[in-house]
Amino acid sequence: MGNNEIIERVKNAMVGAGAAWVLWLMLILSIVSLAIMLERAWLYYSLRDDVGTLMRELGKLLRAGDLEGARKRLEASPSAEAAVVLAGVVEANYGADAASEAMAGASALQKTKLEKRLAYLGTLGNNAPFIGLLGTVIGIVGAFEELGKAHAVPVAGAAANAAASAAQAAASTVAPAAVMNNIAEALVATAVGLLVAIPAVAAFNMFQRIVKTTLANTDALGHVLLAYLKSTERGLLRPAAAPAGAASETPARASGQAKASAARVSTNPREDDEGAN
Numbered sequence: 001m002g003n004n005e006i007i008e009r010v011k012n013a014m015v016g017a018g019a020a021w022v023l024w025l026m027l028i029l030s031i032v033s034l035a036i037m038l039e040r041a042w043l044y045y046s047l048r049d050d051v052g053t054l055m056r057e058l059g060k061l062l063r064a065g066d067l068e069g070a071r072k073r074l075e076a077s078p079s080a081e082a083a084v085v086l087a088g089v090v091e092a093n094y095g096a097d098a099a100s101e102a103m104a105g106a107s108a109l110q111k112t113k114l115e116k117r118l119a120y121l122g123t124l125g126n127n128a129p130f131i132g133l134l135g136t137v138i139g140i141v142g143a144f145e146e147l148g149k150a151h152a153v154p155v156a157g158a159a160a161n162a163a164a165s166a167a168q169a170a171a172s173t174v175a176p177a178a179v180m181n182n183i184a185e186a187l188v189a190t191a192v193g194l195l196v197a198i199p200a201v202a203a204f205n206m207f208q209r210i211v212k213t214t215l216a217n218t219d220a221l222g223h224v225l226l227a228y229l230k231s232t233e234r235g236l237l238r239p240a241a242a243p244a245g246a247a248s249e250t251p252a253r254a255s256g257q258a259k260a261s262a263a264r265v266s267t268n269p270r271e272d273d274e275g276a277n
Contacts, residue, residue, distance in 0.1 A: 011141060011145070014138050014141055014142075015138075015141060015142045015145050017138070018138065018139075018142065018185070019135035019136070019138045019139045019142075019185045019186060019188075019189045020185075022131060022132070022134055022135030022138065022189050023135065023188070023189060023192055025131065026128065026131060026132065026135075026189075026192045026193060026196050027192075029124055029128065029131075029196060030195075030196045032120070033120070033121060033124050033196065033199070033200050033203075034199075036117045036120055036121060037121070037199070037203045039117070040117065040118070040203075040207055043114075044114075044207070044210050046078060047078055047079050047080050047214075048078075048079070049077050049078060049079035049081070049082065051079065051081055051217045051220075051221065054073070054074075054077055054079070054081070054082065054221065055220065055221055055224055057073055058070055058073060058074070058085070058221065058224055058225070059224050059228075061073060062224065062225065062228040063228070067089060067092055070089055070225075071086065071089045071090070074086040074089060079214075079217075080110040080113070080114065080214050080218065081214065081217045081218045081221045082221075083106060083110060084103050084106040084107045084110055084218045084221070084222060085103060085218070085221050085222050085224075085225055086106075087102040087103055087105070087106035088100070088102050088103040088106075088222060088225050088226070089225060090102065092225070092229055095229065095233060096226050096229035096230045096233060099225060099226065099229055100222075100226060103218075103222045103225075107215065107218055107219075107222075110214075110215075110218070111211070111215060114210075114211045114214060115211055118204060118207055118208065118211075121200045121201075121203055121204040121207070122200075122201075122204045124196065124197065124200045125197045125198075125200035125201035125204055126197075126201075127197075128193045128194075128196040128197035128200065129190075129193045129194055129197050130193070131193055132189045132190045132191070132192055132193015132194065132196075133189075133190060133193065134189075135185075135186065135188075135189025135190070135192075135193070136186040136187065136189050136190045137186070138186070138189075139182045139183060139184075139185040139186025139187075139189060140182070140183065140186050142182040142185075142186075143179045143180075143182035143183050143186070146179045146182060147179050
């Protein structure tokens, strides 16, 4: 089997199938892409929460030493950030290191959950134009095939020249319409590929931004818990200090007592000597 024969068979297969199957494939891919966009959008919407307010309330509870209250506040939040920090609160009794490891594991699980199916959108956005270009190539090949048929002159005897001329004229009239139809089909395939790719790329970039923002908020919220745990381990977190007036009086009182004691000690030897005399 020669190269020309292989090329001819491939060409016949492409022209025979046409570009219609490419359009159907793009339609199916676009439906799947739309379903993923809606599912991801609903997930991110259901996980929304005011992280700034959550961080302030969590810090307030932790500064008061209310771990149970902090746990309940995190459980009441639907956000992924709260789910990660909750894993750290559960392990808080085992120290800051244990809480940090627990939050790292929970963060990895939440990242996997948030990024689920996004790879499909990225892949479709990158490759849909190429699939449409394949349909364009098939359509162009079909157009040239029709154009070649129009210019093919059949070999016939002298007696059939009139009939052959009439057939060629008819083919020349029909061929331009067939060529234009194939070119139009080819351009439609390219357009459909772009129409499928553009929304997929836009959704992929937007969802990736949401994932990055969520992970950044998770890290910030986790540091609030770690700061509390490390301060308690080092003994830096203590009850509220005494009033400033009382605190200032205490050193003065202690100083006065010390001076009085020193004075008594310094006078005792003299009194002992007088008693001996």
